[in-house]
Each structure stands twice: as structure tokens, then as C-alpha cells.
Amino acid sequence: MINTKGKRLLLINAGNARKIFILKILNKMGVEVVCLDREIKPAVAQYVKEWLIADLNNEKECVEKVKNYLEHADSLNGVWTFWEECVLLSSRIAEEFGWPGLPYSVVEKIKDKHMFREYCREQGVPAPQSLMLGGRVVLKDLKKLKFPIILKPVFGASSAFVVKVNNIRGVKKVFEYINRNVKSFWLSSEWRNLKVVAEEYVGGQEVDIDILVQGGILKYSAVTDNAKTNEPYFVETGQSMPSALNKKTQEKVLADAFVFLKKLGVSDGCIHFEAKVHKSFGLIPIELNLRMGGGDVYLFSKSVWGVDLVMNAVKIALGIDISVHKPKQPQVFLFGRQFLSLRSCIIKDILVNKKIFKNKNLVDLYFEKKNGDVFLAPPDGYDNAIGWLTVKGRSLADAKKNWLGMSRLVKISKIFHPQHIHRMALDRIKVVVYNCSHNHRPDIQDHVLTKFGPLGDPKPLGLSASGSGQELVKKF
Numbered sequence: 001m002i003n004t005k006g007k008r009l010l011l012i013n014a015g016n017a018r019k020i021f022i023l024k025i026l027n028k029m030g031v032e033v034v035c036l037d038r039e040i041k042p043a044v045a046q047y048v049k050e051w052l053i054a055d056l057n058n059e060k061e062c063v064e065k066v067k068n069y070l071e072h073a074d075s076l077n078g079v080w081t082f083w084e085e086c087v088l089l090s091s092r093i094a095e096e097f098g099w100p101g102l103p104y105s106v107v108e109k110i111k112d113k114h115m116f117r118e119y120c121r122e123q124g125v126p127a128p129q130s131l132m133l134g135g136r137v138v139l140k141d142l143k144k145l146k147f148p149i150i151l152k153p154v155f156g157a158s159s160a161f162v163v164k165v166n167n168i169r170g171v172k173k174v175f176e177y178i179n180r181n182v183k184s185f186w187l188s189s190e191w192r193n194l195k196v197v198a199e200e201y202v203g204g205q206e207v208d209i210d211i212l213v214q215g216g217i218l219k220y221s222a223v224t225d226n227a228k229t230n231e232p233y234f235v236e237t238g239q240s241m242p243s244a245l246n247k248k249t250q251e252k253v254l255a256d257a258f259v260f261l262k263k264l265g266v267s268d269g270c271i272h273f274e275a276k277v278h279k280s281f282g283l284i285p286i287e288l289n290l291r292m293g294g295g296d297v298y299l300f301s302k303s304v305w306g307v308d309l310v311m312n313a314v315k316i317a318l319g320i321d322i323s324v325h326k327p328k329q330p331q332v333f334l335f336g337r338q339f340l341s342l343r344s345c346i347i348k349d350i351l352v353n354k355k356i357f358k359n360k361n362l363v364d365l366y367f368e369k370k371n372g373d374v375f376l377a378p379p380d381g382y383d384n385a386i387g388w389l390t391v392k393g394r395s396l397a398d399a400k401k402n403w404l405g406m407s408r409l410v411k412i413s414k415i416f417h418p419q420h421i422h423r424m425a426l427d428r429i430k431v432v433v434y435n436c437s438h439n440h441r442p443d444i445q446d447h448v449l450t451k452f453g454p455l456g457d458p459k460p461l462g463l464s465a466s467g468s469g470q471e472l473v474k475k476f
Helices: 017-029 042-046 061-072 084-097 106-110 113-122 167-182 249-262 295-303 310-320 354-358 396-407 420-439 442-452
Strands: 010-014 032-037 052-053 079-080 130-133 149-153 163-165 196-200 207-214 217-226 240-241 268-280 281-291 333-339 346-354 362-367 389-392 410-415
Touching: 010 084, 010 310, 017 042, 017 310, 032 061, 052 061, 052 333, 052 410, 061 084, 061 149, 079 084, 079 310, 079 410, 084 106, 084 268, 106 113, 113 130, 113 249, 113 281, 149 167, 207 310, 217 249, 217 295, 217 410, 240 295, 240 310, 240 396, 249 268, 268 310, 295 310, 295 333, 295 362, 295 389, 310 354, 333 396, 354 362, 389 396, 389 410
Parallel strands: 010 032, 010 079, 032 052
Antiparallel strands: 130 196, 149 163, 149 196, 207 217, 207 268, 217 240, 240 333, 268 281, 333 389, 346 410, 362 389
């Protein structure tokens, strides 16, 4: 077994406060972290040996920054990212310096949601028909697609601006809605472009498949069931593991997922595979995330199957052979749900009964919002969640029961007042403008300023990006 102590890893993007646990794992592994990011992030600075500051949207600048660093520093052993918007950059740097990783040409085809559909069809992987939408909607072209369809940003993330459209009459309205508002989404300044793709809606049970693959050899895979989303939007509502699908179906899902990876040229890494299990057509890929999943994905694999996705993903990035043991039976059953609001609101009060922290079945309780924060629900905005609760049990039914019991110990009161929400949303936009300036996206910044007018100095609130608020929750 090769020790990771003393290995030097280039980490691209240290993320936010919610990702500190990843840096702690790297520290425990003895890995020296050199972080390439837009700025030094104090929340994780103690776990980073050195910082390389560059515009992460500029691949050429980042490659030059790493080259210059290596001219006077000790060598690096690999590059890795857990940040969706940085998988292309990570691949570019891996190719440039000969480190383990996926070919840039493959990553580019998978990252672009329209190119991904075309690539799947070329390689014999099931895919719904899709169509790139230009500056305007050409209705006659849409007749090639079978309704209902989905409209979404080509480089989108976090299910933002993913909208179901039931008929051709609604397409223009939804297309204009996305174009008018997408630039105000907090991550949009990190996307390569803001184009919109239309694709046929796929029915069936939505699942996530978390995969570790190295040198084209499958090392680990497991299925998570996703809770039903509130259409026509696709904001995530929850998940459970192990899957409730029958054994035969799960085996087929896992086998097909690996076959699809091989056909698409995905031979190394930690993969978060989003798919639908269709009654007639089997497994149909929705998106292929070439990095570890966010939220509680790490906790799910670690708790249920005893598999550490961070540790193994980093070893793959460092070129260290991994050996993963997945037990035949799950160690525990997990059930998690987000705290959401179907309407935009202001969080008046979050009250948590301290009894919940004494419950042995509590796995994770976290709040992205704090008292006084605005929560924007579709179509006003796409906040991930107010918070979420994950619990364990001896069976799926037991875990569900435990979740219901513990959720009653959390009280979230909200204010539904349009004027207050509008005022606080403008404060939110100030942060988006700041991010656009910081990420060198004057096109988005100008759009937001034109739409909302002069906004004054940025004043960050409890954004999903910051992960703040956990310590501000009241207890009773």
C-alpha cells in the first residue's frame, strides 16, 4: 500500500465553508495542498500549504501560473477538483503536465449538455433528442422533438433554470425567462457560455450512481434514489440509500452505467452519474458529473458502504492504485430531505430543539440560511435549500420514520412579503455583480446592472455559496 503522506496535490478551487471537510480529509491523508483559486479563502487557509491566484475562467492564464510555480517549487504529483465548474480546467492542466486525468476532448463533450447528447448517440449510449436554441426560438425546429421537453442552460448546475415545457406554445415564454434571468444566478459567471438547450423529457425513477473507476477498471459503484422533484422545476428535494430498486434492477443499472462510461471514454476518477431508470428503455443518462457529487453524497457512500469517496478520488488523481471493498450488505440505511419553500420568502426564525443532537440516528443537520435571509424559490430564483436533515435507520422504512420524528424538532417560520423579498433580493444581486467583476465577466455584470440599476457596494448575505448560518441557529 502506497502512503499518501508527503504527496503534493494541486487542488483547483477550495470551494466554500460546506467543503471544509474535504480539506480536513486531505490533511489527514498527509497530502500537501497547493490550491489554484481566484483568491485566498480564510475558512480553509489552514489546510492549504500554498495558494496560486488566477482567473479560473482563463485556462491559459492558469496553465502559465502552474508552469511558473513549478519552475521554482517542488514538483506536484497530480491535480484534482470537486467543483463542477472547474472540471474542464482540471483536465486541461492534467494533460499539460502529464498527470492522471481524463482527456480534455472527452471532458469537453460531456460538460456541454447538448454535445453530451450527441456524443452519447455517437457512442451507442441512450439519449433523448436535443436541440440547441440560438438567439431566438425557431418553432418549426422544435417540431423535431417529442413533448414534453426540458429547457436548461448548456453549462448549468444545481438544477438552476431547468424547466419542463409541456407544449410548443410555452417554449418561447420559458426561453425568454431563462435568458432574462440566468445571468443573475450566482454561479453563472463561472460558466463557459449561457446558451440554452432543449431536450426531450425522460420519465422514470431518478437515481444517482456514484462510481470510482481507475485505468478503465470499475472499483466501486452504488445507487442512490432521488426523491421526486416539484415540476415544472427540478429543485432537488431529497435522497435515500441504499436504493429501493429490486436487486436485479440495481445490478442492471450498475452494469449499464459502467458500460456507458467505457463507451464515453471515462476511464479514471470519481463520477457522479445522474440518470433515469425508464420502464421500457432502461438506464438513460441525464448528466455525467466528472467529480464527486455535492451535498451529502460523501456521507452517503461513507455511512452506507464504508467507502471514502474523497480519499479514493484523490488517490486516483495522484496515480496511486486503489482497492475498494464494498460489503454485500449495507451498514445502515440513510434518508435525507431538504427544508424548502415552494414560494420565495424571508426566513424569520429557525428553531431547533436540542433533543435532536442527542438522537443517535442523526447523521447531518445543516442550514444554508440563517434568520433574516431571503430564500428565492423558482421562478424568482434557485436557492438550493434552507437546510437539510439526513438520518439513519435499520431499514429504509425505519430511516423514514426517524426522519419524520426528528423533522418535527425543527421549526422554520417564514415571511411571505413581496416588497421585503424584492429589497433583499437586490442585496443578493449586489453579490452577483461583485462575483462577475471578480470572475472577469463584464458581459454578465453589465446585464445585471442594466436590469437592476446601480446597486451600491456588495453586501454578502446568507448565500448558498457561503454555507453560513449553522452557528446562528437558535435552539430551544
